[in-house]
Amino acid sequence: MQHSSTQDTLVGLFVAAGIAGLFFLALHVSNLGSFVEQEGYTITARFENSGGLKIKSPVSAAGVKIGQVSDISFDLKTYESIVKMRINAQYNSIPDDTTASIFTAGLLGEQYVSLEPGGSNEYLKENSTIEITQSAIILEKAIGQFLFKSAEEKK
Structure with a gap:
């Protein structure tokens, strides 16, 4: 042939x-699929522990991706993680009493920030801060506590 x-x-x-x-x-x-930064606004949230959250991790509300994490830093005074999130401009009516939580997609998936809207008539805008947050649950820490409790109960 x-x-x-x-x-x-x-x-x-x-x-x-x-x-x-x-x-x-x-x-x-x-999560590097788009090289062009979308129009939007930046908000900030403080967490006791941001776990494995990374820059460009998704930010979602009601299961819909509405933005992404743009920066993660450490506050030397309060010993908290400061997470800055870039929210797409079309989602400009998120109440300012919204809560932020860090969750894991699946059992061993990537971590993301989930926003739970409140009921305020005022909306988040550029440089707003989310006051109510829930830190990431560290799987190893939870398993360690479970094992420690199990060992104590057997005594």
Whole structure:
């Protein structure tokens, strides 16, 4: 069977398309899919423990992604984690008494910030702070407490 230059070209294009597809899949999975920053506003929340939360982690409300984490820092005075979130501009009517919690997607999935809207008539805007927060639950810590309690009950 003879190889023609047309077959070689088609195989090369197929391989190149496969590599490009894998590249875009990797960008999407790692939350780097969009290089253009969307219009929006930045809000801040303080957590006792931000767990495995990362920059570009999703921010969601009612299960819908409405933004992403833009910065995580440590406050040396209060020993808290300061999480800045960039909320997309179309979600500009989130009440200012909203609560923020850090959850894990699935049992071992990535962590994300979930916003639970309150009932205020005032809305979050640029540089607003969410006052009521719930820190991440650290799986290892919870298992350790369970094992410690189990050992005490057997005594």
